[in-house]
Amino acid sequence: MILIAVALVVLPHGLSFSQQEILVYLVINILLVVSYRLMTLTGEWSLGHVVIMGVGAYTSALLTKRLGFYVPVSMIMGALMAAFVAFLLSFPLFRMKGFYFLIGSFASAEIIRLLWKRFREPFGGPKGLKRIDGLPNIDIGPIHIDFFEPTAYYYFALIVVLVCLWVLWRIEKSLVGLTFHAVHWQDKLAQASGVDVRRYRTLAFVLASGFAGLSGALLAHYIGTINPNSFDVEVMVFVLTWAIVGGTSTFYGPILGCIVLTILNEIVLRELGFEQMRPLIYGAIMIVSILFMPDGLESLVKRALARWKSAPPPPNQPEEAKP
């Protein structure tokens, strides 16, 4: 535990500037994918999560640009707005289930994206919003923190994301989380036991969307420009890939998927100059991992842990399939 904490603090210092930037995105993406998992706990997979993240980004950016909100406050407002939009969407969407929900979430997300594109006022049209305010610098006596520095923003995002992960973790391990699982596995029996299934589906969706909105706000105030294409289906496919490759049955699965694929992406693809083929390669990775590792990277960790516990390890275990 302490080791991890030290590693997280020291981490940015061994990296180049561009790698530090990637680290910031990684932290934000972890919040995005973990919030996505919360939604999948009730059994519904949405294709609108990234656009909901965008709602948080747009809201927070506009509040600071137009109304001069203090950035941390606008970020929270962005999260609340994303949750509120999800609440509104839940009325049409939760009349559907499974495949229809998937398509419905995709369609409603595209409608939101169209609105951003269509209305130059206030969303900036296809060009989106530029020069979004960053986090204000902190100057207290000798302490001077400039959040344009990726390292400084990394620490800020890390703290915010860790707090969020703690909240999400607590929710999942609570009786509320148990009810989410119950709704997923057998909604009939859950309902017969007095669970308002619709309400719990909505709750998971709204909560997940709130955290996605916060991750969007974190992103917007770091990169400084957002446009409708920052939140298109391609990004959604990345989120799905992280979740599926990592596995969604444990809390850490999607985090693992996000980290491993980001490293793969940045170090391998970028170095080799395959950046342009990223969507293609992600698609291939997703298919390969569904075929050969249907339970995700987390299943490897689980097996390793099980073997660790049942020492001495049996000799000559066959190699696990790796993508």
Place this chain on the structure above:
Amino acid sequence: MRFGGLTAVDKLNFNVQKGTIHGLIGPNGAGKTTTFNMISGFYRPTEGEIVLRDESIAGLQMHEVAHRGVVRTFQHSTLFAEMSVLENVLVGTHMEFRPSIWSALSGRDAQQRRGAEAKAQEALDFFGLLGFQHNLAGDLPHGHQRALGMAVALACRPDIMLLDEPFTGMNPEETKHMMKLMGRLRDSGVTVLLVEHDMFAIMGLCDTITCMSFGKFLAEGGPKEIRNHPDVIQAYLGGARHVA
């Protein structure tokens, strides 16, 4: 209750007395499960009324009916197969320990959870499943799965339990034991509405029995009357089944 052109339950009318075990029997396809589905709110009846303590509950949703103290089990073992036995029953305590996000975050839910687990273990103990609490529900033998379904219902602290064929998959020993448990349930004040094909269990347990056939009311009375009722015998012989 009509499904398209098919009338599955037609002009059925019966009363269940508080604190009794009431049997609902009839040949296969008579409409017993459909009747349960209407009472529990799984289906909205196309016509007719369901009255609970002077309140009409027809058309309420299943969880709303559950909140009024009417809890059902399902004919086919319907469990949270991927969750542990204890967790299954914890879902049953949902109404009593309304979980909330705030108590999860403030840490108040630790105490809540202990209370819920104690209640859940009580229900498991009643059905003799306490020893299995950490097993996966899906791994239990069939008879135990039926019992677990009832434990989940019992954890809801119902006034009325609707049990759909609880004895299927149990051997005679288990059946006898389960009958004893149901007797105890009734003595503790729970009203039981029981659908069952096992005539030994029905005749041994029920205070009143309603018999239906092809969706229609056929006869009602105590075990003795029903056993000797010509229409009932006719219905079952017609359906190639024996009345014990």
